[in-house]
Amino acid sequence: MNDKTYDGPCKLCGYSDSDPCIPTYLVPKTFLNGRYIVGKLISYNGEGASYIGYDTAAKTRVIIKEFMPDTLCSRMKGETEISVNADNSALYKTYMSEFADLYRSLMKLRGMAHIQAVNDIFSENGTCYAVLEYISGISLKTYLENSAGVLSWEQVKELFPPILTTLSLIHAAGIIHRGISPQTIFVTDKMELKLAGFCISAERTTNTEIACEIFSGYAAPEQYSNEINGTWTDVYGISAVLYRVLTGTAPAEAIARTGNTMPEPMLINRDIPQHVSRVIMNGMKLSTETRIRSVTEFVDKLFAPPRYIGNEPARGSDGRPLSRREAKILEKKKRERKKTLIALIAIGIVLIIFAATFALALSGAFGKIGGEPSDESSSSAQSSSSSFSQSSSSKPTESSSSSESTDNSSSSEPVEATIQISDFKDCSYEKTAARYEGKLVFVPTYDYSDEYGAGMIFDQSIEPGEFVPLGTQIKVKVSKGKSVVPLPDYNGDNEAAYTEKLEKLNIKYKVEKKKTNDVGEGLVASCSKEVGDLVKVSEGEIVVVYIAEKAPESSSSSSTDSSSQPQE
Incomplete structure (x- = not known):
């Protein structure tokens, strides 16, 4: 926020006093705690809203975060006080207490340079507010969009170690982020990374009483289920960020991944070191049991010096190290043996094909003498030909180098992308349909329900837990409110x-x-x-x-x- 000494829209952010405001949230120029002036609403989610603000005591810009879960409470237009829904009073207090505890814990860590600092916490208007540092910079998402879209491993080695160390310290303080993504990491004007976007746990997991905000491709699979979240959840998030940063390709959504359908980073960008690629994939394993469990372990493996098998000197059959000339002769003999082996395999394949062709021709000759060949013999011949063809194409692959083998394995037939159906009952239809846009097609029918509030889903045509192809149509019943x-x-x-x-x-x-x-x-x-x-x-x-x-x-x-x- 800055002083504006002219009429009309702001030349910096475009805000105008005549702009319409969302009635649920605070209007600009609201004065909080005798110190903070509320400015433009910059973002909101199921947990609450974030406003740009001004600290009149410190005379600096800040971010004011308001706890305002719109499924549990409401605010009349032009009012500042929040009205909690009678049925949700206990839950509202529980979530607000978690919100306050989270930001108190973060305020104790404000000496750390690589997280968004928390300057103040206070209660007012029946809710809780946190005052955060205004970060002068842009999100990592925007930074990548404005540059080449990808960073080299050398650049990553310079940028990421401080934020990884900070993340480890945050975990030591008992805080799990659950929302690490290019949208919640900021690149400052000093070309340093800062982690922002902390929320209560219910905001970062599905099937809770508030509308969740999950970053597709960066959220771990346990965030879509009732599994326990932990440090391993953030390991998945930061691994997915590195996948995006190094390859320029967004990682697949966790619940849409099956088996090994997502290619390793080094198969997309050949400049990525092999050990780095493997560590990232181990950090993104779907199973929490086999995934890297802590950021400390992740960092140790990511920045460990790679082990090269070829560093040992060549040795003779007696174990004696060979001279450079002897080693060259030995290597030449190995290449010649390899060529001979490939030639023998190729000759064998040719002989097999010749024998198969001869057999087919012979059976065809007998077929002409004895009449038309039966369907069974025809299909058998086709099957035999197909199997020989497959063996001829696979055998050279066996004798090829390991890098060629890797390329061939990556070009296997694609597996159809699927998504696991969640339990949509008691979820807002509008928010659910928006969140799954491009993944599922929702077909709503509206009816009265005495159990579910207006706009909430109370029945679905596909059972929760089922896996269906992306783009599947799902019918849902949406409440019009109570019948009486x-x-x-x-x-x-x-x-x-x-x-x-x-x-x-x-x-x-x-x-x-x-x-x-x-x-x-x-x-x-x-x-x-x-x-x-x-x-x-x-x-x-x-x-x-x-x-x-x-x-x-x-x-x-x-x-x-x-x-x-x-x-x-």
Whole structure:
């Protein structure tokens, strides 16, 4: 944030006072804790919102993070106080306590240069706020997009060690990130990396009561299930980041991976050292049991000097080290033996093919004498020919170098990409459909439900846990809200305010005028049903809303008033 001494939109960020604001979140210029000015909303997720802000005491820009899980609470437009849903009060307090504990722990680590520092924590408006360092830089995602899209191993060796050390220290403090990705790592103006994007655990795992934010390709498989998360979860995340940085290719989503379908980094970029490629793949193993378990272990293996088999001097049959001339002669003999072996294999293949061809020709000759060959003999001959063809193509591969073998194995038939179906019940339909866009096709039908809130999924056509091809169509039932709801109170409401309440509850209504002086003109005077009476929403029951219209004074009242005047 900066002082703006001119009219119109901000020349730096484009913000204008006339820009519409999302009613759920704080409006710009809100003053918090007697010190912080709230600016533009820059991001939000299921846990809460982040605003650019200004610290009036330190006179510096900050990031203000507000705990605001919109599935558990709400805020009226123009208000600052948060209203917690009655059914979610206990859960809201639990998550808010975890939010506060997380940022208190991070505040103790603010001496570390490679994480986004936490400057302050306070409670206000029925929620909790954390004030974070404003990072002067861009995300690693943007940095890669603006450059060549890839970094060399030499560049990675310079950039990443400090953030890896920091991650290890964060784990020692009992904090698991769960959201490491190019979006949550920032490149500062000093060309240093900083880790940001810390959230409570429920925000980084699926099937929780708040809308989760998971980074596809960087989230570990256990984040899509009920498996325990740990340091190994962040090992997966940082390994996936290195995969993206070194290859320029985004890693496959964990739940879409099956077996060894994802190519090793060194097969995409030949400049990546073999041991580095292997360590990254070991850090991205789907099984938590076989994956590298800690960042310390990961770093030790990643930066360990590679072991080269060819460093030992050549030795003779008696174990004596050979001279350079003797070693060259020995190597030449080995090459000649290898050529001879390949030639023998090739001759053998030619003889086999010749024998097969001769046999087929012979059987064809007999077939002409004895009539047309049967379907069985024809298919048998084709099968035999196919098997010989396969053997002829596979045998040279066996005799080729190890690098050729690796290339051939990587060019095997692609396995169809699949995705594991999650339990979508009690999840927001809009957010779920957006998160799985391009992976699943959701076909919704809407119906009333007394158990699930409006907009929440309460049934699905494919059982959770099943694996289906990407792009599969899944039918879901989405709640329109309760079938029967109590009529809300209208005391002090005008027409617009009260009809908004009715619309939120799916109650159909019609408005009529009623002459009365019992309430102010334009306010709701009464309804065709009493407040608290049940309205059958699913049957389309209509409630008549009577809006007060000033009634004329009655003539009897006027005559009474005149008769009460003193006579002259």
